[in-house]
Every structure is written in structure tokens, then in C-alpha cells.
Amino acid sequence: MKPRHYLILSGATLITGMLFYGIYNELVIVHLTSKKGILPAKQSTATRKNVKLIYPSGEKFITEEKELLISSNLPRTLQDVVTSWLTILQEEHPLPKKVAVQAVMTDKSGSEAYISFDSNFLSNEQSTYQKLMVIEGLLKTFKENKFPITSVRFLVNYKRLNDPHLDFSHSWPVTGYLKH
Numbered sequence: 001m002k003p004r005h006y007l008i009l010s011g012a013t014l015i016t017g018m019l020f021y022g023i024y025n026e027l028v029i030v031h032l033t034s035k036k037g038i039l040p041a042k043q044s045t046a047t048r049k050n051v052k053l054i055y056p057s058g059e060k061f062i063t064e065e066k067e068l069l070i071s072s073n074l075p076r077t078l079q080d081v082v083t084s085w086l087t088i089l090q091e092e093h094p095l096p097k098k099v100a101v102q103a104v105m106t107d108k109s110g111s112e113a114y115i116s117f118d119s120n121f122l123s124n125e126q127s128t129y130q131k132l133m134v135i136e137g138l139l140k141t142f143k144e145n146k147f148p149i150t151s152v153r154f155l156v157n158y159k160r161l162n163d164p165h166l167d168f169s170h171s172w173p174v175t176g177y178l179k180h
Contacts, residue, residue, distance in 0.1 A: 045071065045072050046069045046070065046071040046072075047069070047070055047071075048067055048068070048069060048070075049067070049068065049069075049070045050065045050066070050067055051065065051066055051067075051068045051070070051081055051084070051141075051145050052064070052065055052141065052144045052145055053065070053066055053081070053084055053085050053088050053141055054137045054138075054140040054141045054144060055085065055088055055089050055092060055093075055134075055137040056093075056130070056133035056134055056136070056137050057092065061133075061136075061137060061140060062092075063144075064088060066084055066088075068080050068081065068084060074106055074110055074147070074148065074149075075103075075104045075105055075106055075113075076104075077147075078104040078106075078113055078115070078142075078147065078149070079101050079103070079104040081141065081142075081145070081147075082101050082104065082115055082138070083100070083101050085137075085138055085141055086099055086100070086101065086121065089121070089134070089137075093134075095121060095123060097119060099117055099118065099119050099120075099121040100117065100118045101115065101116070101117060101118075102116040102117060102118050102157070102158070103115075103116045103158075104116070106149065110148055110149070111148065111149055111150045111151065112149065112150065112151045112152070112153065112171055113142075113149045113151070113152045113153070114152075114153045114155060115152060115153070115154055115155065116155040116156065116157065116158050117154070117155065117156050117157075117161075118156070118157065119156060119157075120156055120161060120162075120163070121134070122134060122135075122161075122163055122166075124164070127165075128165040128166065131163065131165055131166055132166065132177070135154075135166070135172060135176075136176045136177070138152070139152065139172060139173070139174050139175070139176045140176060142174045143174045143175065143176070147174075149174060150173065150174055151171035151172060151173050151174060152171060152172050152174065153168075153171050153172070154168050154172070
């Protein structure tokens with residue numbers, strides 16, 4: 001063989017080896033699809049609806065109405081509601097840092113919601129009562145708007161929210177605990 005053939009063969013072997021190494025270590029992802037396996041995306045219907053957002057102010061709760069898109073996709077609707085609620089809460093009671101909703105999920109029955117925030121929306125400077133009022137405001141928001149959930153779990157970065165004053169190891173019922 002000529003030296004030129006060795007050079008071409010070595011280069012092809014080197015490229016093939018790098019490709020297999022990349023695939024094995026998931027640096028290169030190969031995904032083959034067939035047109036038979038592609039299904040059209042399920043269309044969700046959405047309508048504009050006035051949603052009551054409830055938040056604490058001192059010893060009482062304030063209700064504001066906001067027009068939101070309510071879709072047949074319950075987690076997406078809940079995420080939009082919680083995002084709007086957080087915005088109002090931030091305007092009325094500034095939080096130490098901006099808090100966003102990462103995701104909202106529901107269990108198979110759709111009765112329990114899991115809300116994951118990117119950071120804790122409760123301030124360590126707040127008293128236990130103030131924290132409870134904030135939680136109650138969100139729970140009342142879900143109850144007043146008649147969402148089909150009965151309980152909520154609060155998460156931070158997809159893990160249980162830890163707070164020195166309140167126990168988040170269990171679900172919080174939408175009916176709440178305070179009698180206001």
C-alpha cells in the first residue's frame with residue numbers, strides 16, 4: 001500500500017473511533033425516527049377567564065381579578081395562576097429576591113398539585129403567622145377559582161421546601177387551615 005492510503009485509512013479510523021466514543025459517552029446523540037411514529041400534538045383548548053388572585057395584607061386577604069388564559073392542560077393553567085399570584089405578591093410585599101415557578105405537576109388523579117419554585121418564596125424574616133398567611137392566600141386562590149385539586153405540595157428545585165417554621169413534608173389542603 002502507498003503511504004497515501006495509510007494516511008486516508010488512519011484518518012477514517014480516527015474519525016470513526018471518535019464518533020463511537022462520542023456515542024458511547026452520550027456526547028453525540030443519534031436519534032432515528034420514522035414517519036409512522038410521529039403523532040400530531042394533542043390540541044389543548046384555551047379560553048380567557050377572570051381569575052381571582054388572593055394574597056395577604058396585614059390581618060386580612062385582598063382579592064384581585066386578572067384575566068388569564070385557562071386551558072384544558074391543568075398543570076399549565078396552575079403555573080400561569082401561580083406566576084401571576086407571585087407577581088402580585090412581589091408588588092405588595094417585596095421578596096428578598098425574584099422567585100419564579102419552575103414547574104407545576106399533578107398526580108395521576110389530578111387532585112394533588114406539585115409546585116416547584118426556583119427559590120423559597122417565604123422570607124426567613126417573616127413570622128410563622130405571616131408565612132402561613134402567604135400560603136393560605138395561594139390555597140384560597142386555588143379554592144376560589146374551583147380548580148379540581150384538593151391538595152398542594154410545595155417544592156424548591158424539585159425537592160421538598162425546607163422552612164424552620166412550617167412543615168412542608170405533607171400536602172397542604174386547598175381548604176387551608178385559617179378561618180378568614
